[in-house]
Amino acid sequence: GFRIRGIPIGEQIYLDDIELPDMTVQPSICNGRLRTKGPPAQKYLQVWGSHYEMGYAHGFLLGEEAMANLIRFAIGSTYLHMMTPIEYEYGILPYFRLRFYIPQKYEDEAQGAYDGIVAKGVDLTHPELGRDITAEDILCLNAVDDFGIFWCSSISGWGESTINDDTLQAGMVIARNLDFSTGQYTSLGNTSVIIACSPDASDEQDFILVSMAGLFGCLSGINKQGVGLCSNYGNHPDTAYIPSHSLVPLGLSCRYAIETIDPDSNGINDIFDITHAMHDSTCLMSWDVHLFSPYDALHPIPAGILEINNIGDSLRLVSDNSIPPAINSDWNFCVTNHDRVYHPPEYCYRYQVMADSLNNDFHLTTQRAIAIENAVANWSYFAGTVQSMVFRPNLILEHPDWP
Template sequence: MALILQTLVCVFVFLYTPAQTAYCHGKPDLNAKQNLNPVFHGETRFVRQVKNGKLYVAGEAQDAFNVVHLWGTPYEMGYAHGSLVKDEAFRFIQSVWTYMEQQVVLAINGSVHIFKPWFLKEVADKGLDVALDAEIDVTRPFTGEYFFQEAKGLADATGLDYKMILRIHMIGELTKGDCSMVGAWGSAVKQPGSLLQLRALDWNTDGPFKDFPQVTVYHPSDPKYGHAFANIGWTGWFGSITGFNSKQMAISEIGVSFPDASFGSESRFGIPFTYILRDVLQFDSSLSDAMHRMKNAHRTCDLILGVGDAKVKTTLRTFAIVVLVYLVSYCKVQDSWQNPQFSLAFKILRVWGPNFYTDTDMEPEASWHPKVKDIVYYGMDWLCPGFSEVLARQLTKHHGNLSPDVVIRDVVSIEQSGSLHIAVYDLSNNQVYIANARGTYESGPLDAFDRTFVQLNTTALFEVQPPQV
């Protein structure tokens, strides 16, 4: 009984703790220029195949990237992935691990501020590998088993350390990325009945990610493993941060570093956001499926998640911004998070779910974040006036004429969002436009929003046939 009372006191104290509100102070360059690079429209080019996998290349010259197709069970897909791009996957995983070690040292010394304080304390006390293993342990009950099977396949094919693969996939939970998203339909778009969606990722152009861009297309062998979907990310990476599926759905995401009073404390005990976004792509067939998943998930960090569904014909729900507004904190009353009293608190607290916003009720309400008919948008964060007002201005300026070309030329290039990579989804027409940051040994502009976009036909991607080997 005492433990239950302690739990309830913890709940009560948190709910009546005032939140501190701060704003991000960044803003785009006033001299930002249009992106006038022609979009690359060529076909993907076949390179090689292995059992359960095919490798293609999309784009040309310094804007080219791998397109990997995988078939079979999760283990078989992981093994095929590693077999097709063994050297690249090995270098990527090792490079990310080295980068994380370097960044943690800088963070402990106060030189960078990308990690959460509790994580840095654990690293200082126990070491990076132990701290990440603890994060894997507390999120494992909420993680699909397919993820671990795929990691094992990748490890077996490449010779990489299985635990290292899992550890680097925790990086999204421990850092914050500044990103932007847009959903536009109805009166806002040039083509009647179309749905446009933007996902711009601003994150770590100084790290190894820019050197390993890849689109990974999954063709599960059995319906129990879901349907076909594609991750836009990097070689050897299989969490989802950007992507689309064969059901004409796509995802966007923003890490929230500047919440308002509607957000509460974050939690370690739940499903990592890169896994829940993958579950949306892999298993959900409609916007309502995704909303149900978001509502009932054990969530962790403060995020804005966007899900687009081109099949929805009403403008009210054509594009939903799924905002995870944390009104609660999880209170641990004993050393084991599996303690029954902690479980009671967990169940009590998680009745507060995310808020689902459209163009008519989008928050936060502010002069720098005006409502625009048939558009939802967020620039770089939840409270980020400098970027949000520029994004709103460009969307309003081109309202009624929005198309993939306009978004590329006049929206993300002027807002200057999407440093690492960008996806512009034209879901109704089964097209996606992708740009990546400049690699270490490449030339031209650094940021993806200033570089050449490559167009891919999503229908053609999902119709690629498995190898006959």
């Protein structure tokens, strides 16, 4: 389930609620479908094929929204923008060219997105840059998580925490707020989209991203095995020495981790696939990544927090919940933007609120998980909670409309 801020509890948008056409009426112009559920309107994009083909469909079907994010959110001269045109052209973009490495398949996807936008006839002009947007700019936009600060928070429960819920029945639930700058006219939240991807590569699997137009990296996502992650900005970046072309945008590393079939090759799809895939990842900033999977006999450890920066990482487990402020439960996690294992913990008001709520009662339903996240949501005119969402991986079903 997924909902934009402002949709009341009980009116979440579920993937099962979104009716898609039969395969016989799929569009022939691109490997994609776009549908809207609402009100409030929530867009659902389904893409399939090669990375180039998925990117092309993304660009063709969401080209206007992708350009809106570049113009109204990413690059501009107001305090609502992430960076000024001068900062981008003479700081961010040269740094991106020098320090980042982009795997070829994601370069192909960005080129596809660009070609799709062109084919749709969308104006590529960025008025404040004074030039047309390029495929390279789209790639750089997909490193937005490395150049900005995503505050974010999440809470999860499973087993004894959710055993009394008739729907969850001891399965995993994770509620998550994504907090960031909103852009002009709250552009970032208004271009939110659920992207269902079905890659045709033999070593990749179907997965879903909760994202924004133009962004195909993973800040929040889940694969068809029910293994997923939610990324929160951390508080211990290490940028003292970064070799040329050594960084991969965090969103693309996270996407690789959930789209790749069994990265650790042990025959089990679990959170340790993600830790294996990201162990050697080099990201510019510090991150606390909430990992999750179904909770069952094959997944006795269904959650963890990967605390990671450019030089190392640690995996936080429920045995670390005793670190003050303690969470007196072996069936829950809370995450905000502070390491607790990789580095000593720091006080966080939002973490304290969530910990107090769980210590008062560690049992979670979907509605209570959402309510706790609502209690720590942020909002101001230019920044705040732009997405709220819920994942319930034990309830994941094969989507009836995969190509």
